[in-house]
Structure formats: structure tokens, C-alpha cells
Amino acid sequence: MPCDALIFDLEDAVAPAAKDAARAALRAALEQGGYGPRFRMVRVNGRGTPGFAEDCTLAGIADALVLPKVNHAADLDGIDAPLWPMLETPLGILNAASIAAHPQVQGLIVGTNDLLKDLRARATPDRLALLPSLGLAVLAARAAGKVVLDGVLNALDDPAALQAECEQGRTLGFDGKTLIHPAQIATANAVFGPSDTELAEAQALIAAHDQAMAQGQAVAVHQGRIVESLHVTEATRLLELAKTIAAAGR
Ligand SMILES: CC(C)(COP(=O)(O)OP(=O)(O)OC[C@H]1O[C@@H](n2cnc3c(N)ncnc32)[C@H](O)[C@@H]1OP(=O)(O)O)[C@@H](O)C(=O)NCCC(=O)NCCSC(=O)C[C@H](O)C(=O)O
Numbered sequence: 001m002p003c004d005a006l007i008f009d010l011e012d013a014v015a016p017a018a019k020d021a022a023r024a025a026l027r028a029a030l031e032q033g034g035y036g037p038r039f040r041m042v043r044v045n046g047r048g049t050p051g052f053a054e055d056c057t058l059a060g061i062a063d064a065l066v067l068p069k070v071n072h073a074a075d076l077d078g079i080d081a082p083l084w085p086m087l088e089t090p091l092g093i094l095n096a097a098s099i100a101a102h103p104q105v106q107g108l109i110v111g112t113n114d115l116l117k118d119l120r121a122r123a124t125p126d127r128l129a130l131l132p133s134l135g136l137a138v139l140a141a142r143a144a145g146k147v148v149l150d151g152v153l154n155a156l157d158d159p160a161a162l163q164a165e166c167e168q169g170r171t172l173g174f175d176g177k178t179l180i181h182p183a184q185i186a187t188a189n190a191v192f193g194p195s196d197t198e199l200a201e202a203q204a205l206i207a208a209h210d211q212a213m214a215q216g217q218a219v220a221v222h223q224g225r226i227v228e229s230l231h232v233t234e235a236t237r238l239l240e241l242a243k244t245i246a247a248a249g250r
């Protein structure tokens, strides 16, 4: 599967009576390996719920833990692992900045299903009710210099909805999207990775800026638009991202 990361779920995707067996099976699977370079995350049961402490013992054999329903930065204290808190409660969204800034946090994941439930909001194709929360999550991640992943699309077989939601997530600033089925991977990779057109534009923009600088100008004009060093920074980031994706064989 050409995905960057795998999330092994011990929380909502596992029935209460199956939690112990799922944890044991996951431990054996992680010890056996075979996941290639994919980043292996375990979503543990929530702090204060049954199984949490036992789930956290998997930290040593996974790459990171995903913590559901994080409300406060203090919810992350005392866990000895790289952490990916899920922002999926109103309090978690309102505390996103301090959660993102926690030193053990590598990235944030938005849990749009739980958020919709807690907000008593309507699920609509344009995700209107989620936009403030999605924006706050991106702001918090960027302020702390962390990665931020969009929530899942529940529809298993709706390519148009998947394309639209991925495009919206990228437009909002998300680095990628969490997915529930392998059939969703190709679309997410295509949307969140820079396209050939974007890469060609980035190269042309950098070249135009370099040429203007060489001529002693502070600002370049490229295709009728001004180009400053901040645009070069973003163009360079896209080119670096493309190299990273190519090196990963995606
Ligand atoms: C929904 C599913 C139960 C469907 O599974 P299945 O019936 O097995 O689908 P397919 O027959 O189409 O599967 C084809 C092959 O792909 C593998 N597969 C399927 N799903 C996954 C997956 N998620 N990860 C890895 N591999 C997967 C099947 O095993 C088949 O493989 P093979 O036999 O070798 O061909 C299933 O997709 C599923 O369980 N999905 C995950 C649901 C889930 O993750 N839920 C929790 C996350 S969403 C969430 O928590 C919301 C969040 O908290 C919030 O609040 O928003």
C-alpha cells in the first residue's frame, strides 16, 4: 500500500470485548514486522478509559501513539512516546495551540466524526460546520511547526466526494488525510503531493526570482504577478516535498 503511515486502531474500531485480544494480536504483528518504511502508529484507548495503560505499553514497538479525544495539553503528560493527539472535541479544538506545542507532539489529527457529534452539527458535503475547527487545527499546527492531518471520509466508495474533500483539505493547509480504506490512498496521494504543473511553476518562479535578484531587483514579476522571497520559500518547500515523495517511491 503506497501510504506514508499506518494507524493500528485499538479504540473505536475494536469492540469492548475484543480489546485485549486485539492488543495481543497487534503486539505480535508489530514484533513480526513487515510494514516496510511506513510509519507505524497505534491509536490507544482514551486516557481514563479501560485499556489505556495496557495500550501504551505498545509504545516501545510502534513509532508513535495516537491519542483520541485529547482535551488539554496535560492529557499528554507522562506518556513516554512520540504523540499524535486527535482533536475531536470542542475543548480539544479550543486548546489546539497548547496541545500542538507539547514537546512530545509530532503531529495533529482531526477527528471529524466525533467533532460533528459533539457540535451537534450537520454533516454536509462542503463540511461547513467543521470549517472553524479545521482552520484552528491548521493554525495550531503551523504555529508549533507540527504536521496536521485531516479527518476521514466515511464513504467507502464515493470517488467524487473523496476528491473534493482532499482538495478542500489541501486548500485549508493540511499536510495529508487520514483514510479508512486502501482504495482511498491514490486520490489522497495525488491531491496532497505537488502536481507536475505545480512543480514546473515552482521552478519557473524560482528562476524568475533568481534572475531578478541577479539584476539587483528586490522583487521579481513572473507571469504578471509579483514574486518575493516568501514565494520562493514556498516553491522550494514544494520541490523538497516532491523529492521526499519520490525517494519514498510513491
Ligand atoms: C470498512 C472496512 C471494514 C471494509 O473492509 P473490507 O470489507 O475488508 O474491505 P475490502 O474487502 O474492500 O478490502 C480490500 C482489501 O483491503 C484491506 N483493507 C480494507 N480496509 C483496510 C484498512 N482500513 N487498512 C488496511 N487494509 C484494509 C482488506 O483487508 C482487503 O485486503 P486483502 O484481503 O489482502 O485484499 C475496512 O475498510 C475498515 O475496517 N476500515 C477502517 C475503519 C476504521 O479505521 N475506523 C476507525 C477510523 S475512523 C475514526 O476513528 C473516526 C475518528 O475517530 C473521528 O472521530 O472522525
Ligand SMILES: [Mg+2]
Pocket: 012, 068, 088, 111, 113, 114
Ligand atoms: Mg473519533
